Every structure is written in structure tokens, then in C-alpha cells.
Amino acid sequence: MFTGLIQALGKLQPLANDRLQISCLAPCDSIMADIALGDSIAVDGVCLTVATILPQGFRVTASPETLKRSTLGQNSTQRPVNLESSLRVGSKIGGHFVTGHVDGQGYVSEIIQTDSAWEISFTVPNPQVARYIVPKGSVGVNGISLTIADCSPSGDWFKVAVIPVTYDETNLQYLRPNDAVNLEGDILGKYVERFTQLGVGSASDRPDNHNPPPDISLDFLATHGYG
Structure with missing residues (x-):
């Protein structure tokens, strides 16, 4: 279980046999300080289990279903991935409950910078994912807890307003139109x-x-x- 508050960025490198290596980009103390084998870490919103610990990163094995459903199997842009450790008992819940079980993918349709935020719009082609997009509801975008500012009645389009601190500390800053993102609807x-x-x-x-x-x-x- 996660909360959708990103702690660090990492670089994803595909390895053989569906293994992935994630190298932390500084600063990454919040991820590496108490990492242990078997820990769950959300990588761009996908819950993965630490199989190998590296000096500044870790390795995981992703199932074929995970690679098919998420963007982890097509990280051709090489943009950094968002990282979040699993929720600890007693920790603050600043976002919303995020399971790390991605429903599917959405695509960036427009990015507009305003005086106080970035307004980012997404299309959601899969109706099984779009059904969980509701006005003022919560959604996980690449593991980031965001509030839906506006959406179409069917949920196949929605918009979020991203404040500067979220934009600067996550990989939203690297998104461009037509880029794919991982989406997870609110578990509630x-x-x-x-x-x-x-x-x-x-x-x-x-x-x-x-x-x-x-x-x-x-x-x-x-x-x-x-x-």
C-alpha cells in the first residue's frame, strides 16, 4: 500500500528475463535508508518487490502481465521513474490509498502552464480504466496522487492541476503530448x-x-x- 507521494526519482534499465534495474537519482536517502529484500516499492505507480539491493538502487522481476499493462515494458523515452516506499504503520497519509496495481494506461493530450500550476490533460482509451475517473475524485498517475479537476462524463478524458512542488519533484516535468502514463483508479x-x-x-x-x-x-x- 502506498499514498501517492513520490519520494525520489530513478532510472529504469531493462535486464534479461523480465528483470528491471532501478538506479536512484540523487537525493534518494528516503528510498535507500532502510531498504530490505522483499520490500515493496512503487515504480511509476507499479508495486514491485525488491529482489537485489545495489549501492544506489535495486533490482526487481516484473511479470509479463505487469509489463503488458504498464509503461514499464516500453520505457523507450528513458525518462526518470517515480519511486515511493510502501506505507508504514503510523505514517502520514498525505495523498490517497494507492495499491500499486495499475489498471491501465492513459496518454498526455495537453500541457498548459499557468501562473500557479501546470494543467495536464489525459485521454483514457480503455473504458475499463475510464470508469473510475470521476469529478473531484482521486487518481494515481505514474504513482502520483492527484485530484481530478475536470473530466468527460465517460471518463475517457480528464484534467489535473499540478502545483509546482509536485511538478518539480516527479517525472510529470518530463511528460510531453502523446506520452503514456500508468493509471490507477481509487480503490474505494x-x-x-x-x-x-x-x-x-x-x-x-x-x-x-x-x-x-x-x-x-x-x-x-x-x-x-x-x-
């Missing part, structure tokens, strides 16, 4: 979607068959303040 929205599809189970599945709780539906959520 996925659970709500699942519950609205299945309800809370049939009466026979519940310990108290006489007073079953109401099924969770969109109407139920709206009535109880989740509008």
Missing part, C-alpha cells in the same frame, strides 16, 4: 462499484435472516449522503 470507488453490483449478499448468507440489512445500491448511497 472500486469497492463501491463491486458492492452496488452484488449488494451485501442474499438473506440465506446472513447470520440474522429476520432483519437483513438493505442492499447497497446507488439509491441507497445517495440517500445516505454519498451523492
